Amino acid sequence: MKMMEKAAYLKGLADGLELDNSTKEGKMIAALLDMVESMAEKLDELDHDVEELNDYVEELDEDLGDVEEYLFDDEDECDGECCDCDCDECDYMDETFEIECPSCGEKICFDETLDPEDLACPACGEKIACTAQDDE
Helix, strand or coil, rough: CCCHHHHHHHHHHHHCCCCCCCCCCHHHHHHHHHHHHHHHHHHHHHHHHHHHHHHHHHHHHHHHHHHHHHCCCCCCCCCCCCCCCCCCCCCCCCCCCEEEEECCCCCEEEEEEHHHHHCCCCCCEEECCCCCCCCC
């Protein structure tokens, strides 16, 4: 039963009591019933709005799922953005070089577009002077 129906039921019960609206108690009960009716109306509006928003969010979620499926068609494979994995699928760059930071031991991968003389460790920030050796 919706809130408006419940408020109408309460108003009907009060009408059945034949309350005298000229007494303090009658005025109070009538004012409370009016307030309950107003609140019930607003709650029903909010429930309707929430249902619409939930439907909209579900549609957005489905659409986002389609976009993710299109963009990331195979999530089980390595996405090539990690260098910490030991897979052979990390061939997202033509030539990849890997070195170990002498300060912290972090594995650092870079491609031929970076000058190895200007390389700094992303983990500790230490500048690394090295010559690149091909991983293959």
